Amino acid sequence: MEKIPIEKMATILKLLGDKTRLTIVSLLNERECCVCEFVELLDMSQPSISQHVRKLRDKNIVTEKRKGQWIFYSLNKENEFYPAIASVLQQIPSQEEKLLQLEKLGKKIICD
Amino acid sequence: MEKIPIEKMATILKLLGDKTRLTIVSLLNERECCVCEFVELLDMSQPSISQHVRKLRDKNIVTEKRKGQWIFYSLNKENEFYPAIASVLQQIPSQEEKLLQLEKLGKKIICD
């Protein structure tokens, strides 16, 4: 396993050490999502979510892909820290249920 | 594996998401240490180290044991978050070398 320098690891843990961002990353571990889905699921303001997503984007933890008026985010599995992130996600409950609820409410964004 | 609620995990990651505290925990993963060893190894003031150690103690991540004038800290392997912490430590380089250097300099604290 590739070791991560202690300073870089601290940076990543700090990034994940926030309930909102950890939830976002955990949701993205299930499937790609757009900002409005985060706003719905986390019950937070759109700018607040956007600012959290930006921090993840700045560190290349997530990637974005525009589809029409929506921007979908995904976990970047190519990122050097992805294995570390995956090992954290393994230890928290799956967010699958929340995404299924979103779909039941007809609030899943579909645009393919 | 026991799952950790997302909110608690965020709290732990935040605690570890600091270079000083992550280094302290990594050092304690090698052997028990006293505060003055952290001061020496991390080149930081004694109060600053004490304050970081306190945060780890408050969350029961480390335990203390007085030996004469020194207080030795250890990783608390009974703590519910120890497995999560161990999995993080596995992914960063061992701090063994730094502890060996300390011993070469005759600065290891021995009191048994």
Added chain:
DNA sequence: TCATTATATAAGTATATGCTTATATGTCAA
């Protein structure tokens, strides 16, 4: 073209964080 929707960004603000300096507490040894 214009209103609507999705998202990003900027500016402001309250609180959290991590240091500093000063001081208190506890142990040892002369």
Added chain:
DNA sequence: TTGACATATAAGCATATACTTATATAATGA
């Protein structure tokens, strides 16, 4: 008992963080 050492804690301060509100940008569809 007193001085030295190890550690903890308190208070103060500068910077970081995570919101808020307001506004900008971009795409859609009537």
